[in-house]
Amino acid sequence: xMKTLAICSFFVLFAIVAGIGAxxxxxxxEVTIVPVAGSGVSxxxxxxxxxxxxxxxxxxxxxxxxxxxxxxxxxxxxGSASAATLDVxxxxxxxxxxxxxxxxxxxxxxYPYFCMIHPWMQGLIIVQEAAAEEEIMEKEVVEEVMExEVVEEVMExEVVEEVxxEEAGRSILLDSGLxxxxxxxxxxxxxxxxxxxx
Numbered sequence: 001x002m003k004t005l006a007i008c009s010f011f012v013l014f015a016i017v018a019g020i021g022a023x024x025x026x027x028x029x030e031v032t033i034v035p036v037a038g039s040g041v042s043x044x045x046x047x048x049x050x051x052x053x054x055x056x057x058x059x060x061x062x063x064x065x066x067x068x069x070x071x072x073x074x075x076x077x078x079g080s081a082s083a084a085t086l087d088v089x090x091x092x093x094x095x096x097x098x099x100x101x102x103x104x105x106x107x108x109x110x111y112p113y114f115c116m117i118h119p120w121m122q123g124l125i126i127v128q129e130a131a132a133e134e135e136i137m138e139k140e141v142v143e144e145v146m147e148x149e150v151v152e153e154v155m156e157x158e159v160v161e162e163v164x165x166e167e168a169g170r171s172i173l174l175d176s177g178l179x180x181x182x183x184x185x186x187x188x189x190x191x192x193x194x195x196x197x198x
Contacts, residue, residue, distance in 0.1 A: 029058075029059065029062045029063070030062060030063035030064070030065060031053075031056050031057075031058050031062060031063075031064055031065070032065040032066075032067050033051050033052070033053065033056050033064065033065070033066050033067070033076070033123065033125075034051065034052050034066075034067050034068070034069045034070075035050060035051055035052075035068060035069065035070040035072075035074055035115075035121065036049065036050050036051065036052060036070075037069070037070060037071075038070070038071075039051075039070055039072075039074075039115075039118065039121050040070060040071070040072030040074075040117075040118055042118075042120050044120070044121065045120045045121070045122065049123065050115075050118075050120065050121035050122065050123070051121065051123035053123075054123055054124070055123070055124045055125075055126060056123070056124070056125050056126070057125075057126045057128060058106075058125065058126070058127055058128070059127070059128060059129065059130040060105065060106070060107065060108055060127055060128070060129055060130065061105055061130075063101060063102070064101070064102040064106075064125060065099055065100070065101050065102070066091055066094065066099060066100045066101075066102070067098075067099040068094045068095065068096055068097065068098050068099065069097075070096060071096050072096065072117075072118070073093050073094060073095050073096060073117060074093075074094055074115045074117060074118065074121070075090065075091050075092060075093055075094065075115050075116040075117060076089070076090075076091040076094070076100060076102075076113055076115070077089070077090045077091065077113060077114055077115070077116050078090065078111055078112070078113050079112060079113070079114065080112055080114055080119075080122060081114055081116075081119030081122075084114075084116070088104075088106075088111060089102050089104055089106075089111075089113070093117075106125070106127045107127065108127050108128060108129055109126075109127055110124060110125070110126050110127075111124070111125040111126075111127065112124050113125065
């Protein structure tokens, strides 16, 4: 029973440490946005979007890179074809194989963007405070730990029940006049049958 308790405690501790590691912010994180192959021809907007990812979520201060992996030149310009906002960001023309890094730190909010050459190409950058994602992750870690504590309690109850059942069975067999060796053989056979059922 103590061995089971120690193992369960180890798993709970591991979950807590893993959770803390998961919510530690990554320094100098970045997201790369690329155009869908062939997006220079209209139609990508109806087939799931013209950029991968279509909506990019980043934390305030994270680097955003626009990488032109398409065979056509593109721009990455804030706003939309009907309302371009060049003062927020504008890459100018990026040839095939080129890239551009958004060097302006965006505030929390949503930033639509498009290609000035191919105005049907539209995407969205969502900028959030780093704490927003961390709070969600912390909640998930707490839920995991609570689930593991419940599992641990159930496991402890099962072990206690098995010990009680084994002790009760041993007492009954002792009263029957069997030797300790014969009782051990009965329990060994019982374990084999019990494991075969599980």
